[in-house]
Amino acid sequence: MTKESTPNDVTLAEPIEQEVEAHSEDNKVSEQEKKKFEKREKERKHLVSKLAQGNMDHLLTRVASVLNHYQETRNSDITLQTRYWEVFQSDIYNGSVIDPKDMYKLERLTSIARARAKIQNEFKMFLADEEVQVSRRSRQETEKEIQLATKPEIPLISMYCDESGKTGNFAIVGSLWVINKARQTQVRDHFSKWKTEKGLSAKDEFHFTEMKKHQLDLYKEFFDEVIKNSDALGFKAVVVDKTKIKRPIDEIIMDLHYQVVHQGIEHEVSNGRLALPRIVNFFKDEEDGQEALYETKLKQHLHSQFRLAFDDQLTLDLFNSVPSFQNVYIQMADLYTGCISRVLNHPKQGEGNHKDHFAEYVLELLRLDLGAKNDQSQDFAMVHFFE
Template sequence: MNKGLEKVLAEMDNEVINEEESILVDEEKEAERIKKGEELWIAVQQGNTKHLITKIATILNKYPETRNSDVALMIKYWEIFQEHRGGSVSFEKLFELERLTSIARVRAKIQNEYRLFQGDKKVRRFRRDNEEIQKEIQIATKPAVDYISIYADESGKNDEFAIVGSVWILANEGELNSSLVEWSQQRKQEDISFPDEFHFNKLKNNGNNLQTYKDFVNFAISNGHMVGYKAIAVNQTKLNISIDDLNTELFYQLVRIGIEHESESGRIQLPKQVAYFKDKEDGESALRINQIKQSLIDNFKIHYDEKVKLNAFHSLDSKMSRLIQVADLFTAAINRKINHQQKNPEANLNAKDEFADYLFELLNIEVLNYNAEQIAEIADQSKNDLATLYIFD
């Protein structure tokens, strides 16, 4: 036996084992990174500014231009969280204000590790010429552009109608998020069976938890004073397009029609930023998320120029957000109505059907019908500011 060869082969075995262990460790680190990124995002949406990282993330979220400029980010931080006013800073004041190095380190961690609020281009951070300095001054003094938050889910991939449903938060998102969290915590104390996460598929057919689900959506709808519910459903059998490409199109067409309605009704005024979140699906690829995101960016640029910009597009685990859970229930209820009840009118109804009927009645959903081929053409005709379902058949 060649002892030298055996030693080399044993070393190769160890290398393979170590590589496998390294991969497992890397996967665990990646999962932890994603979890922390999602938690930071939720904290920002809930208005948490108790920590340096949430303060800086809040500015990056509200003022996207600061994502490319540490100096502009620092000035905004001084103005918003340290009440600095004026165009000059005394030596004494410099010792009181947060330093650029600390702000830049936190910004880098948010963008590079958690991959949130990323800049749109590579930026030279040193040796700026006068033109670049003037540009940063403009960024630092530019007022904030308000944003709309859209929480969405997709359903019906294997059915006749493909559906994207959404919850639109036009204002006071932090208050609604906090109210949902506090209400859920209180209910959990009163009833240990209260679910940590609401999912339509976890609604029991026998109705054992039906009332809890009704209470949840009733509370969300009652406390959402500047909230709208919008869904779009398309008969995919009438279009020659893959389901992923169709749903990518639906994410944009939904927001296009919705912005048109909200603008014409006077509930919003452009310009606006759009923060868009979808329910994360099992096995969902980063490529598909980037495709949807790029589609939104390109279409906003074509149809709205600078008046509508994508602030962020994220795929969120539903357990991280009660509003994603509301979007899941809303979308699944529509799926139940148009893909199941209409196809099986003689079928025995269960608690899922009762919940879908309850939600339709609670929201008083307005249903508008069009031809499938009109999906990219129709103008909004909705008269209901609360809930609208656009069906293309």
């Protein structure tokens, strides 16, 4: 005999069904949020990669570049707009009176503000001051914007780093610095045009370890072009003999990443090529298998060491690992670091091969002699050895 259902049976069953439905709905929402986060993170990394390349083809990247270079623009859309015009539409706006007819040619405030909101609110980059985030409008904002618009800018340095020598006796962190932000996009475009003239595609990269014998002349020509743009660039490297240090290699490399900044700043200041304060964009070559935890620790290490050594005179603004693909600056850092590692970790046998010849060619151009394994310093290139 089948037992008839009672009201109590129904009452007991309903909450279970509701709970299952609620749990299923929560999972659905959670999955949607996860996909949204992944999409947003992918877009953020794409933006950072474009900034690192100096690629200013899109409005979002151009607005991000202004926010990055001019900290005062993060708190004010009007200040952001005028700076944007000065940087990217200087042929129309020169900081003075605007012809009403030209207003139609200038980028609209709504478009700039929308891009700024996406960068700050979605990507959490180049954030405004906390009080501004709470309320971007206030009675005092007009006066504040006038003050911000006339506030002197803090110049920016972009640093592109690579490492080598983990398996050799000498650990090396080398870097390419762009010390003239106005030239960053120009230099990138110069090399893009040069590659086209040489019959190369955007996918063709310059990597020391991948250089073939028949490419030696091409690699030399590439570095000749680098030297022609040395007014905007600088090469810095720090080296340590691992056989004299009993520490994990990751700790050594982490310290070298800071030291390449510290020693490089001292080099540039002593040469009169820059003065503090400065804002730093720090990009390192993206490596397969490198843990996110290591990069977080490296970023924190740089932040803390900057404060200890330079007070508020050196500020880390942007830190990211970026792929070398289509990033000519990372490729320059790779070649410089590879040349130093070749000489120190792989002494030439006999006549040597194409990599030995390229390393000798580059170091001769930079007037760096690593034979004595002591500090080397020229106008825009240096190598510092730690005992």
